[in-house]
Structure formats: C-alpha cells, structure tokens
Amino acid sequence: MYINIKDISHKYSNEDEDLLVLKDLSFSVEKDKFVSIVGPSGCGKSTLTKLIAGLSMPYKGKILISGTPINSPRKSIGMAFQNPVLLEWRTTVDNICLPLEIVSPQMTRKQKIERATELLEMVGLKDFSQSRPSQLSGGMKQRVSLCRSLVHRPEILILDEPFGALDAFTREGLWRTLKDLKTSENFTCILITHDLREAIYLSDEVVILTDRPGTVKKSVKTNFQINSNSVDELYSKEATEMLAFLRKQIELSHTKL
Amino acid sequence: MIKRELLQQIFVPAFSIFTFCIFWELLVWANGWPDYKMASPSDIGPAFWKFKTLFIYYGWETLWRTVVGLVFAVIVGIGLGIIMGFSKILRDALFPILVGFNAIPKATVVPVIALMFVGMHDMNTILIVIFIAFFPITVSISVGLSTLEPEYEDILLSLGASKLQIFYKIALPKTLPEFFGALKVSTTLAFIGTNLMEIIEPHGKGLGHLFDSGKINADYPLMFAVLIALAVMGIFLFYLVLILERIFAGWAERS
Numbered sequence: 247m248y249i250n251i252k253d254i255s256h257k258y259s260n261e262d263e264d265l266l267v268l269k270d271l272s273f274s275v276e277k278d279k280f281v282s283i284v285g286p287s288g289c290g291k292s293t294l295t296k297l298i299a300g301l302s303m304p305y306k307g308k309i310l311i312s313g314t315p316i317n318s319p320r321k322s323i324g325m326a327f328q329n330p331v332l333l334e335w336r337t338t339v340d341n342i343c344l345p346l347e348i349v350s351p352q353m354t355r356k357q358k359i360e361r362a363t364e365l366l367e368m369v370g371l372k373d374f375s376q377s378r379p380s381q382l383s384g385g386m387k388q389r390v391s392l393c394r395s396l397v398h399r400p401e402i403l404i405l406d407e408p409f410g411a412l413d414a415f416t417r418e419g420l421w422r423t424l425k426d427l428k429t430s431e432n433f434t435c436i437l438i439t440h441d442l443r444e445a446i447y448l449s450d451e452v453v454i455l456t457d458r459p460g461t462v463k464k465s466v467k468t469n470f471q472i473n474s475n476s477v478d479e480l481y482s483k484e485a486t487e488m489l490a491f492l493r494k495q496i497e498l499s500h501t502k503l
Numbered sequence: 504m505i506k507r508e509l510l511q512q513i514f515v516p517a518f519s520i521f522t523f524c525i526f527w528e529l530l531v532w533a534n535g536w537p538d539y540k541m542a543s544p545s546d547i548g549p550a551f552w553k554f555k556t557l558f559i560y561y562g563w564e565t566l567w568r569t570v571v572g573l574v575f576a577v578i579v580g581i582g583l584g585i586i587m588g589f590s591k592i593l594r595d596a597l598f599p600i601l602v603g604f605n606a607i608p609k610a611t612v613v614p615v616i617a618l619m620f621v622g623m624h625d626m627n628t629i630l631i632v633i634f635i636a637f638f639p640i641t642v643s644i645s646v647g648l649s650t651l652e653p654e655y656e657d658i659l660l661s662l663g664a665s666k667l668q669i670f671y672k673i674a675l676p677k678t679l680p681e682f683f684g685a686l687k688v689s690t691t692l693a694f695i696g697t698n699l700m701e702i703i704e705p706h707g708k709g710l711g712h713l714f715d716s717g718k719i720n721a722d723y724p725l726m727f728a729v730l731i732a733l734a735v736m737g738i739f740l741f742y743l744v745l746i747l748e749r750i751f752a753g754w755a756e757r758s
Contacts, residue, residue: 299661319663331654335676335754344672348664378754398662 248277248434249298249402254307255459256293267293269459270307275451280428280435282445285455285463286496291438294460295404298436299323311402321349324395324433328407330387332379332394339363339375342393349398365393368430369423385416389423396431405437409444418477421447442492443480454495464495542727550724551732557713558732565697565709566736568625572632573693573740577686580637584644588674594645605638610699617704624706632696636689643685647678680755683748690740694733 256268267290275281283291296302298309300319308315324345332341342362346353353361366372369389379387388408395403409417421444428435439445445452446468456463468488479485524544531543538546551558583601587594609631616627651674659669701711710729717725749756 301657301660319661321663323661325658325661327654329654331652331658345662348659348662348668
C-alpha cells in the first residue's frame, strides 16, 4: 500500500475541553489511485488532509507513505482548497510558479514558466497566463489553483472540497479537467467532497466517514469505470444505484445542525 | 481616450482650486474684512513673493525633517506591526501601551522632548514626527498579518517552506494595500508633528518659525501664506505616496 493510515485519532484542545475529531481511523490508498472521502460536515475530513500533508501530527496512530512515517511536510504533496487563495499581486502564470520557487529553486525562471504554461494549456487557460486573479471567474480561479497544486509534479494531490463553491455546470467542467490532468500527470489523489456524484465520477474508491469523531464507516470500490468523458454516464442505472447506496451510508444527525 | 483622461485628471482639481480661491476672495471682499481678520488670496501671493527666499529655505527645513521622521516612523511602525502581527502574546502586551501612548496629545509631549534633548532641534522634531506617525502603520501591518487566511500558509507550509519564505512571498505583499492606506494618514500626521515642534518650542527653524514671526509682526498674509505652503507640501508628499502605491500595490485597484 502506498498511503497507509493506521489507527489515527486526533483532538483539538481548548481551555476546558478536548474535542475528539478523528477516532481510530484506518484506510489505505494504492499508488496512482483516486480516493474520495465523504462524510457529514464536521466529521474531521479537513483535519485528515492536514495530517496527511504533514501539517500537524496525529494525537495517536501514524500515517505511512511508501512505508515511511510522515512527521513533517514533504515536497511531494500538492494541495488545493475550496478557497483558491491565489496571490492577487501575481499574474496567473506566476501564481502557478509559486510552489516551484520553494521546491525547485534551482530551476530557471524560463523553465518554471514553461512548466506552468504546459499546465495552463491543459486546463484551457493559456490565453489568461498574464491575467490577474481578479480578472478571472470562480471556475477559472479554481483551474489555476489546480495547476498550482500540480506544478511541482507531486506524488500525492490532496483536494479539500475544491469545487464546493462552484455552480453545477462549472463543477462538471472542472471534473473533466481533473480527470484529464490525472491521466497526463500521474499522481495519487485524495479528494474530500460533499458531492456523491462527484465522488463516483472521479474516484476508484469512496471512503465514507461517520459523524464526529470520524472513523471509516465503509469503503466502497466504484466497480464500474466512467471511461468516456461524458458526465451523462452518471445518470445510468448502475451509477444511480450506487449513489443511492452511498447516500444511505451517510448518517446525518439532525439535532446538531 | 487616455489623453482625455489625463487632461481631466489635471483640469478638474485645478479648476476646483481656482473656484475655491475665487469664492474665498469674494467672501473677504463682500464682508469687507480687513487683512488682520482674514487675508484674501490676492494678499497671499505678494506675501509669498516678499519672503520667497525664506519660504524656500524654511520650507526645505520643514520638509526634510518631516520626510526623515516619516521614514523612521515607517521603520518603527512596520517593526512593531510585524512583532504584533505574528505573536498574540506580544500583541496583547503591547496594544494597551501603544494605544495609551497614542492617546496622549502630542502637543503636551513636545515640551517634554524639548527638555530631554535640549538644543538637539533636528532630533527633537524627528522624534515627534515618529511618535505621531507610526501608530496607523503599526495597526495596519499587525491587522494585515494576523488576519492572513490559514490556507495561504498551508499552501506553502505543505511544501516545507520556512516562516520567512511565507512572510516575504505572501504575508508582506498581501498587507501592502493596508500599509499604503495607513501611510497616507501618517504622511499628513507627520506635518502636524514637525509644526508642533517648530511652533510650541520655537528654535528658529522651519515654516513654523516663519509662522511665528508672522504672528509677532501681525503679518496676517504671511501667516496665511505659511498655511498654504504647508498644505502644498502636504499635497506633494501625499501624491508621492500615491505614486508609490500605484507602483507597489497597484494590483489591489479595481477598474
């Protein structure tokens, strides 16, 4: 197994009480697979991404990547969030170059720009390389954010609800872009999402978490492939049944909302 | 089109100043106010001409002290802002002291400083400018840094970037628009600082001294001329800051 998450628990402490957000959570991801993590809001999904990225340490248990436990951030990880957090004083292409400035300072500016332009071309924003983020639409910003998370060729891509704030059609466009990127760039992907259709469309496996404290309730292999680029297949009988099955697994406690 | 915009940018303010002067002149003329009550624009021109060398000499003295003081205020302000932006403990520790210090009317600090550093006029003046002008900068920088969205840090931290890299790649440029907003306020405050020192503790230098001698000689047009000179210098520095803002934080402007 490539990413191995073993019995991790995590809690946030404030003055008078500890809040346990993850409890004895384990699952693993094979190399170059795409795994989605779904679960009710507040079940510790974002915490999980921070732990995998090495931004904080689990309170109990450990996370192994290729057999080595992670205890600090690694250069081989890319991240993108719901908020695209682009730097407004940089052009699109310079925004994408940002990780390279940290990870590969030996690259010349020309090489960095070449790599960034290559990705921009893939997501269809080549003509916007000199635009400022304030001149881009929400979907375009998210495309740029995806490019930035992949520019340093990370082995693992962590996406924390990247399409959560987009309208339905823009979102479908982004799904296809992400699929294309996955084919050409080769990375292992962990996607946090609230959208079950998104999970089915994109991933090889869907991990469902319980309510807080989050732990794995069920892990479901999407045993059919949506191979064409068409989102229509999401409305096939097979896909609909799967959606219904996944939906049943998610427990919402209405009292807490 | 661009040419038309440029013309408009020059013409509109020039016209408004001209109208203001006409209105002022008419007001004085209609009320029949004598010179010692209210000088009119037509008196001020001759006053400038009469003391033109003094205006250049003293104006320069006031200007360089203000600018030097402002530069130090920026350094002190940014330094304190960085400390308070990054450490919550130091923010809690320093804020009451700074707010208290800022609340003291600077006119009352002037004699204290003048006594502490007797005879060191340049330093006295520059000190007062720093005291009066650093606070807005400190507040803007500390707020800018402490309200940085955590995702910005996560993007770089997940790649193993250092705190310093996050500071100069993200935090610093991101606070620039706030910084320039504060610098505009500080620029106008700085002139107040210089003139407080020059007028309350006269040491025979700067436009404040010229104002004082106008007062002693009951030369009202001269006093008004000094006020105008101060205003012109204030506008000059303000637009200088505006140009710097365009260069370094122009990205924040939306058309």
